[in-house]
Amino acid sequence: MEMHFDQHISRQFNEDLEGLKTEMLEMGGLVTSQVADAVEALANADSALAESVLEIEEEIDRRELNLDEHATLIIAKRQPTASDLRMVMSVIRIARDLERVGDEAGKVAKMALAFSEAGSAPRGYTEIRHIADAVRNMLNDALDAYTRFDVTAAMDTLAKDTQVDMDYSSAVREMITYMMEDPRSISRGINVLWILRALERIGDHAKNICEQVVYLVKGTDIRHSSNSNNS
Amino acid sequence: MTATTTITTTVLDVGEAAPNSQKPVEHPIMDTLTQSTETVGQPLCESATLRMRHVNVFYAETQAIFDVSLDIGRNEVVAMIGPSGCGKSTFLRCLNRMNDTIEGCRVEGELTLDGEAIYGPKVDVVPLRARVGMVFQKPNPFPKTIYENVAYGPKIHGIASRRADLDEIVETSLQRAGLWNEVKDRLDKPGTGLSGGQQQRLCIARAIAVSPEVILMDEPCSALDPIATARIEELIGELSENYTIAMVTHSMQQAARVSQRTAYFHLGKLVEVNDTEMVFTNPQHPLTEAYITGRFG
Numbered sequence: 001m002e003m004h005f006d007q008h009i010s011r012q013f014n015e016d017l018e019g020l021k022t023e024m025l026e027m028g029g030l031v032t033s034q035v036a037d038a039v040e041a042l043a044n045a046d047s048a049l050a051e052s053v054l055e056i057e058e059e060i061d062r063r064e065l066n067l068d069e070h071a072t073l074i075i076a077k078r079q080p081t082a083s084d085l086r087m088v089m090s091v092i093r094i095a096r097d098l099e100r101v102g103d104e105a106g107k108v109a110k111m112a113l114a115f116s117e118a119g120s121a122p123r124g125y126t127e128i129r130h131i132a133d134a135v136r137n138m139l140n141d142a143l144d145a146y147t148r149f150d151v152t153a154a155m156d157t158l159a160k161d162t163q164v165d166m167d168y169s170s171a172v173r174e175m176i177t178y179m180m181e182d183p184r185s186i187s188r189g190i191n192v193l194w195i196l197r198a199l200e201r202i203g204d205h206a207k208n209i210c211e212q213v214v215y216l217v218k219g220t221d222i223r224h225s226s227n228s229n230n231s
Numbered sequence: 232m233t234a235t236t237t238i239t240t241t242v243l244d245v246g247e248a249a250p251n252s253q254k255p256v257e258h259p260i261m262d263t264l265t266q267s268t269e270t271v272g273q274p275l276c277e278s279a280t281l282r283m284r285h286v287n288v289f290y291a292e293t294q295a296i297f298d299v300s301l302d303i304g305r306n307e308v309v310a311m312i313g314p315s316g317c318g319k320s321t322f323l324r325c326l327n328r329m330n331d332t333i334e335g336c337r338v339e340g341e342l343t344l345d346g347e348a349i350y351g352p353k354v355d356v357v358p359l360r361a362r363v364g365m366v367f368q369k370p371n372p373f374p375k376t377i378y379e380n381v382a383y384g385p386k387i388h389g390i391a392s393r394r395a396d397l398d399e400i401v402e403t404s405l406q407r408a409g410l411w412n413e414v415k416d417r418l419d420k421p422g423t424g425l426s427g428g429q430q431q432r433l434c435i436a437r438a439i440a441v442s443p444e445v446i447l448m449d450e451p452c453s454a455l456d457p458i459a460t461a462r463i464e465e466l467i468g469e470l471s472e473n474y475t476i477a478m479v480t481h482s483m484q485q486a487a488r489v490s491q492r493t494a495y496f497h498l499g500k501l502v503e504v505n506d507t508e509m510v511f512t513n514p515q516h517p518l519t520e521a522y523i524t525g526r527f528g
Binding site: 002004007008009010013079080081082083084085086218219220 | 483484487511512513514517519520521523524525526527
């Protein structure tokens, strides 16, 4: 069924729903750039950039609260049904995922600060870069699929999480090997593992957003189902 | 010269107009109106009390209902929704032949109650309406005492004549209608002296006093305040343990709250029938979606 959120008898309702969606996508844009900046700060040992990521994290938390409040008001005032209801529900769920992506970006930024203080670049950057690119693309594509109500794109993006999970596992194995070879690298190695873990989680959140695209458009909840629980 | 120019212009106009007229730019939802309206969803069920097949209703020359097939299952609450004039009340009124009183109204198709034809030649509408009771939009108690309002039906239908039996029917009916505690000390007072919500529950008590199988409700809460509405809705839930209920409502939230299945009517056609949860979260027909989300112009 086609999605139209601008054809209600009540123009105010159109505006409320459009506004909610726009607000969520703006939050998505902000979160996506947070991920990029955190990884950039790590790669370039840029402590100023890492600091700014941590500052913006609070802004993201605030946006999640705003989105929740606006969604609550729409439910209270309009009692949305069908696709309208699914729109509101999906925005609430996605806002939560985005806020958590923001948290993960914050973790990466904190590690970037720690590394920039310690100086030299540890092993594992290549893997970090690789996974970071993959999850950032996933996040972008997931939000893009939501904007265009594109289920096919959402399913394609969702499928990429399997590869991210595999890359994560092999990066972890590699880090273990380094740490066994050189026990002095353990404390840094553990930090790299934390970063890898944070990035891998971002992939999971991007996957959750894709599931909400399917829910919004098709009305089927594919969370925890066989074609999406390969994480 | 002039004639040639005119013709050329006309041809051009047609050429330009044709692709435009095929484009459903105006309102994509309305476009589906012209498509065939076979009912989407699950109009039929296995243990049907009321079974309607290919029902057409006419008011003189005007057709009000088009080929509607629907089952209403035992102890089920089916809500009928749709914009004004969509035929939902007309359809409801067919189920106990209330339309018989309207001149020029003609009902075609197969309508059965427990397998017996509702419009059969030997059917007496008086006992039929006892089996298929009705509650209307505006509470309409008789200008009699509360007791008489409830006892009247059983008396004229010959269900009970002894005072003790009537007393029992009055008490159980009022109890089932959730009104007993409020009126037990003033059964001899006029029914019209009760509040709107109480009057409506009195009408429900009156309907169930004659032990119907089915209760039809035509917007039973639209004249009531939210508290009285909540009580009636609660009551509908309780009544559905013993009765089959078909209700017409303009409140979609009410349909969502009280019914198991929801039927959406549009321009005399039954567009979609599905589990109520499905209808309100993921309707299958674009017209249903448009209506319940308030997208109708």
